[in-house]
Amino acid sequence: MNRVKDVIAPSLGALLICVSQLTNATNGYFTHGIGPANKAMAGAGDARPSMAIDAANNPASGALLEESTDIGLAFFAPYREYKVSDSMVNGQMGAFTLQSSLDAVAGTVKSDRNLFPIPHLAKNWRLSEDSALTVSFYGRGGMNTTYRQGAATFDPDGPGPAPVMTLEGTFGAGNAGVNLSQAFLEVAYSINVDDWSLGIAPVVAYQMFEAEGLATFTPYTETYVNAFFETGQGAPANNLTNNDSDTSYGVGVKVGAIYRASETLNLSASYASKIGMSKFDDYSDLFAQAGGFDIPSNLRMGASYQLNDVWTLNADVERTYYSDVDSVTNASANVFACPTAGQGGMDVSSCLGGSNGFGFGWQDITTYQFGVAWQQSKERVVRFGYSRGDQPISSADALINILAPGVIEQHVTFGFTQKRSNGHKVSVALMYAPENSVRGTSLFDPTQGIELSMDQYEIEVSYTF
Numbered sequence: 001m002n003r004v005k006d007v008i009a010p011s012l013g014a015l016l017i018c019v020s021q022l023t024n025a026t027n028g029y030f031t032h033g034i035g036p037a038n039k040a041m042a043g044a045g046d047a048r049p050s051m052a053i054d055a056a057n058n059p060a061s062g063a064l065l066e067e068s069t070d071i072g073l074a075f076f077a078p079y080r081e082y083k084v085s086d087s088m089v090n091g092q093m094g095a096f097t098l099q100s101s102l103d104a105v106a107g108t109v110k111s112d113r114n115l116f117p118i119p120h121l122a123k124n125w126r127l128s129e130d131s132a133l134t135v136s137f138y139g140r141g142g143m144n145t146t147y148r149q150g151a152a153t154f155d156p157d158g159p160g161p162a163p164v165m166t167l168e169g170t171f172g173a174g175n176a177g178v179n180l181s182q183a184f185l186e187v188a189y190s191i192n193v194d195d196w197s198l199g200i201a202p203v204v205a206y207q208m209f210e211a212e213g214l215a216t217f218t219p220y221t222e223t224y225v226n227a228f229f230e231t232g233q234g235a236p237a238n239n240l241t242n243n244d245s246d247t248s249y250g251v252g253v254k255v256g257a258i259y260r261a262s263e264t265l266n267l268s269a270s271y272a273s274k275i276g277m278s279k280f281d282d283y284s285d286l287f288a289q290a291g292g293f294d295i296p297s298n299l300r301m302g303a304s305y306q307l308n309d310v311w312t313l314n315a316d317v318e319r320t321y322y323s324d325v326d327s328v329t330n331a332s333a334n335v336f337a338c339p340t341a342g343q344g345g346m347d348v349s350s351c352l353g354g355s356n357g358f359g360f361g362w363q364d365i366t367t368y369q370f371g372v373a374w375q376q377s378k379e380r381v382v383r384f385g386y387s388r389g390d391q392p393i394s395s396a397d398a399l400i401n402i403l404a405p406g407v408i409e410q411h412v413t414f415g416f417t418q419k420r421s422n423g424h425k426v427s428v429a430l431m432y433a434p435e436n437s438v439r440g441t442s443l444f445d446p447t448q449g450i451e452l453s454m455d456q457y458e459i460e461v462s463y464t465f
Contacts, residue, residue, distance in 0.1 A: 042371055181207065405453070
């Protein structure tokens with residue numbers, strides 16, 4: 001237990017220091033892989049693990065590995081922007097029109113803060129010839145945006161006497177954006193039984209979230225509407241925006257299996273349960289279920305075929321179930337059922353913060369991952385990878401996903417592991433995600449088009465000893 005504490009204490013401290021800076025909106029807001037070997041093959045290779053951190057992809061991995069420790073750091077650079085077209089109404093007749101600046105409607109607004117550190121740490125202990133214990137820490141995040149330009153034209157008092165106005169900020173309420181960060185601690189027990197390796201890992205999750213510049217949506221919150229029905233006047237939604245960072249915690253489980261079908265073929269499968277998280281109380285007027293933001297489940301399956309002593313081919317598939325989480329999957333059009341939306345709806349639960357409160361409209365996605373490992377020499381393994389999958393955003397939800405433009409569909413990767421003279425290893429993974437876009441019309445101004453775009457770069461370095 002002392003050996004475990006020696007690793008856990010400093011590792012958790014380092015991770016929590018870094019967690020406020022994480023962002024990783026790749027496959028939605030799941031990473032394209034965990035650990036440099038996996039990332040260098042675009043997320044493939046679960047069936048043939050090579051590093052302790054691979055237990056975070058499949059908890060059965062530890063039983064196939066020697067004792068080792070991985071310490072790694074990635075630098076992730078996402079470039080996010082939205083473009084808006086001219087409008088035929090410019091805030092008139094109840095429309096909410098986005099502008100690229102105070103002086104122009106059509107144009108591009110880019111998100112700031114484009115470089116983020118992402119740590120990982122893992123330790124694999126051999127408990128016996130056929131069993132192992134693996135402790136893993138890693139970060140993940142997504143839906144990170146910081147828009148310091150942009151403006152919005154609308155009538156701030158609806159049918160009241162105030163004229164249509166143009167106010168600074170993407171949604172007319174100053175700088176806008178969100179930041180979701182996640183950290184995970186997993187303790188995996190794995191065992192070899194005949195040709196099978198089996199593993200199970202409790203997962204402890206920690207989240208941080210912050211939003212700003214969303215005060216314009218106050219009339220569409222459950223808090224405001226309930227107060228209006230009771231008193232004839234709406235109430236401030238104090239838990240909607242600009243409340244700094246809030247945190248939540250939860251526990252889930254991950255199970256996995258690796259089957260050694262022959263001397264050359266391995267098959268793998270793993271499943272991570274939905275993690276029920278405590279609520280973001282400071283953002284209970286924003287997320288459905290009064291601040292609910294659980295972590296969705298996902299299923300991974302893979303195959304690894306060793307052609308010879310030099311080449312190994314890997315193919316994996318991953319399914320992510322964003323529909324597990326109401327705040328993520330509820331359609332933004334739900335807002336039209338909210339009584340204050342002016343569309344005749346009377347469903348208070350469809351207002352922000354309600355049980356059916358409108359969200360980002362994300363759909364479940366499937367990602368296909370392919371990787372090649374080249375044993376170039378006894379000391380060096382070179383890896384290549386490519387993945388292609390869905391992106392979760394529909395054109396109908398383009399407006400709200402300005403905050404979370406997780407539109408990436410492809411990853412191209414490269415990396416290597418170099419063994420040093422002392423037996424330690426240095427691993428490197430590089431990733432490029434080509435730009436992808438989603439186009440739609442604005443939810444509150446059907447005469448205006450919105451285009452969300454993103455491309456990404458990442459380098460990760462890990463040291464194994």
